[in-house]
Amino acid sequence: MKLTTREKSALIMEAFVTIVILLLVNLSVIVILNDMIQTNPGLQDGIFIIKRSMVIGPNHYQLWSWENIFIGLMIAADAGVVYWRLIRRYHQMQLRHIIDELHYIANGHFDHRIPFTLKGDTQRVVTSVNALVDSVISSIEDERRIEKSKDELITNVSHDLRTPLTSIIGYLGLIEDHQYHSEDDILKYTHTAFSKAKQMKSLVEDLFEYTKMRQTDTPMNISKIDINQMLEQLAASFELEAEDKGIKVSVDIDDKPLQIEADAEKLGRVFNNLITNALKYGDGGHNIILRSKPVSEREIQVSVENDGSPIPEASLKQVFERFYRVEGSRSKATGGTGLGLAIAQSIVDRHGGYIYVTSDNEMTRFIIHLPVKNGEKIEHVQPKISPEENREE
Incomplete structure (x- = not known):
C-alpha cells in the first residue's frame, strides 16, 4: 500500500511532536531526580557506592556514571514510544484506505477489489473483505437470475393461459349472445370451449407439479x-x-x-x-x-x-x-x-x-x-x- 504525500507528512509530524513531548518529559524527570538527589545525602551516598562498584579491568576503569545509564534507558524507552505511535498511526491509515476502497465498491464498482497486500491481521481483514464482496455480488447476481426467471415464468404462463381463455370467452360469448344458427353450432362452440378449458387445466396442473418439485421441502x-x-x-x-x-x-x-x-x-x-x-x-x-x-x-x-x-x-x-x-x-x-x-x-x-x-x-x-x-x-x-x-x- 502506497502512502500519499499528505500521509507521509502526517507521519513525520507525528514523529516530531512525539519526540518533542518525550524530550520535555525526560527533561522534567531529570530535573526532579537531580533535585531529589541534591536534597537527600543518603541517596547521594548510595549512588556513589553503586558508581564505585561499576568498574572493569585491573585498573578499575569506571564504565558508566548513573547519569549515562539513566539517559541510555530513557533513549531506548523514547525510541519504543515513537515506534509504537508511528506504527499505530500507520495502521489507522491502512484502515482508512480499506474503508475508502469499500466506499468505492459500494458506489457501484462491483468488479473492483481491494488491490494492496499488507502484513499480519490487516491482510486478513483485506482478504475477508474481498471474499465478502465476492459473496455479496454472487448473491445479487443469483437474486437477479431468480427474479428474471420468475418474470419469464409469469410471462410464459400468461401467454399460455390467455390464448385458450380468449377462445373460451369468445365461443361462450357467441352462445350468450345467441349468435348461432343451430344446436350443432352450440355443440361445436361448447366442445371447443371444453377442449380449451382442459388445456388450461393441464397447464395449471403441470405448473403446480413443476413448482412443487422445485421446492426442496416437498415430501x-x-x-x-x-x-x-x-x-x-x-x-x-x-x-x-x-x-x-x-x-x-x-x-x-x-x-x-x-x-x-x-x-x-x-x-x-x-x-x-x-x-x-x-x-x-x-x-x-x-x-x-x-x-x-x-x-x-x-x-x-x-x-x-x-x-x-x-x-x-x-x-x-x-x-x-x-x-x-x-x-x-x-x-x-x-x-x-x-x-x-x-x-x-x-x-x-x-x-x-x-x-x-x-x-x-x-x-x-x-x-x-x-x-x-x-x-x-x-x-x-x-x-x-x-x-x-x-x-x-
Whole structure:
C-alpha cells in the first residue's frame, strides 16, 4: 500500500511532536531526580557506592556514571514510544484506505477489489473483505437470475393461459349472445370451449407439479420399487395408443428385478412424460424402447428411446428448459404445456440423479441415471454415443 504525500507528512509530524513531548518529559524527570538527589545525602551516598562498584579491568576503569545509564534507558524507552505511535498511526491509515476502497465498491464498482497486500491481521481483514464482496455480488447476481426467471415464468404462463381463455370467452360469448344458427353450432362452440378449458387445466396442473418439485421441502414417498416391473406396466398401458399411431412399445430389461429406493408415483410421472413426448413428436418412428440396466452397486440407468424424427442439435441443450418447445411446436395441435421435460428433470434431480438426451438420425434417447439408495447423489457423467453404437443396438 502506497502512502500519499499528505500521509507521509502526517507521519513525520507525528514523529516530531512525539519526540518533542518525550524530550520535555525526560527533561522534567531529570530535573526532579537531580533535585531529589541534591536534597537527600543518603541517596547521594548510595549512588556513589553503586558508581564505585561499576568498574572493569585491573585498573578499575569506571564504565558508566548513573547519569549515562539513566539517559541510555530513557533513549531506548523514547525510541519504543515513537515506534509504537508511528506504527499505530500507520495502521489507522491502512484502515482508512480499506474503508475508502469499500466506499468505492459500494458506489457501484462491483468488479473492483481491494488491490494492496499488507502484513499480519490487516491482510486478513483485506482478504475477508474481498471474499465478502465476492459473496455479496454472487448473491445479487443469483437474486437477479431468480427474479428474471420468475418474470419469464409469469410471462410464459400468461401467454399460455390467455390464448385458450380468449377462445373460451369468445365461443361462450357467441352462445350468450345467441349468435348461432343451430344446436350443432352450440355443440361445436361448447366442445371447443371444453377442449380449451382442459388445456388450461393441464397447464395449471403441470405448473403446480413443476413448482412443487422445485421446492426442496416437498415430501417424497420413498419406497423400494422394481424399475423393470414399472417399465413393463408402462409399456402395457401405452400399447393401444401406440398401435393407433403405428408404433410398437417394447422393453429391454433383465429377468432379474432391478430395485431402487424412490418415489414410485413421481418416477412414473417422469417415464409417462417421456413416452408421451415420444408418441407426440417422434414423427415417422415405429419403435419406442424402454431399457434399464445396473451401472454399479449404487447406480442404475434407464432410457426411453424412439426412432422418430431427431431433435435438432441446437435444441438438445434447451429441451429441459421450462416452456421450451422444439421447432415452435407451441402453435401445433400436438404442442403440450412445455413443462413435461422440466418436470421430469426436477423429479430426477430430487432423487439425486440426472437426465440428458442424445439424438441423431438413428435414435433419440432420454437417459436417466438414478442412485439405488435414497439420499445418495451421483455425479453427472454424459458419455458420447456414436451413430455406430446406435445402429448396433
